Amino acid sequence: DGGITQSPKYLFRKEGQNVTLSCEQNLNHDAMYWYRQDPGQGLRLIYYSQIVNDFQKGDIAEGYSVSREKKESFPLTVTSAQKNPTAFYLCASSVSTDTQYFGPGTRLTVL
Amino acid sequence: AQSVSQHNHHVILSEAASLELGCNYSYGGTVNLFWYVQYPGQHLQLLLKYFSGDPLVKGIKGFEAEFIKSKFSFNLRKPSVQWSDTAEYFCAVTRSSNTGKLIFGQGTTLQVKP
Numbered sequence: 001d002g003g004i005t006q007s008p009k010y011l012f013r014k015e016g017q018n019v020t021l022s023c024e025q026n027l028n029h030d031a032m033y034w035y036r037q038d039p040g041q042g043l044r045l046i047y048y049s050q051i052v053n054d055f056q057k058g059d060i061a062e063g064y065s066v067s068r069e070k071k072e073s074f075p076l077t078v079t080s081a082q083k084n085p086t087a088f089y090l091c092a093s094s095v096s097t098d099t100q101y102f103g104p105g106t107r108l109t110v111l
Numbered sequence: 112a113q114s115v116s117q118h119n120h121h122v123i124l125s126e127a128a129s130l131e132l133g134c135n136y137s138y139g140g141t142v143n144l145f146w147y148v149q150y151p152g153q154h155l156q157l158l159l160k161y162f163s164g165d166p167l168v169k170g171i172k173g174f175e176a177e178f179i180k181s182k183f184s185f186n187l188r189k190p191s192v193q194w195s196d197t198a199e200y201f202c203a204v205t206r207s208s209n210t211g212k213l214i215f216g217q218g219t220t221l222q223v224k225p
Contacts, residue, residue, distance in 0.1 A: 031211055040120070042201055042215035043155075050211075058212065090155060094211055099145070102155040 004103035023091030032074035037088040113138040117216035132187040134202030144185040145203040
């Protein structure tokens, strides 16, 4: 069963903590992306990776970090430097620059 | 900076009414255009896309969109909506030559009354 999985579905974080969101895909896609979704703002790109061991900042990378050690995995760390981390986080993947396919998302809430 | 505007933020329709959601983008070069839909509690999924060729594209569930290059628009249409079309709809654009970075509009929430 191919697709993109994200875990956990819900995540609660205390202020000052770093948390890591998981994204795995078995579609053999080269490119992976992280977006943040806030009400009324659509989706905004945080980081993207076109190939293993390489990634670039998106439009709102401050306070986030990523790694791409394996083709199928692209974890996102929300650091304590992110001032407003409460949001819905979506991971996507694609073959090169073609259509992006999205995971189910992780809803992060800061307590 | 490239941007995407969806002019309708919240649309309420009765079943069988016709739908048109507006989408305009600001980039002047060659673009790829997408409409995604997010049903309540479900993944964001692709409705339709335009890369080249016939500017009238058909997608899933009876949706279609027309690319009008001179107007920088890619409006989504459906002749007769159903209650099950209640969802949030996103227009997105990427430059054909770049890394696949999608620029999303703000989204339109469609509520269809039975």
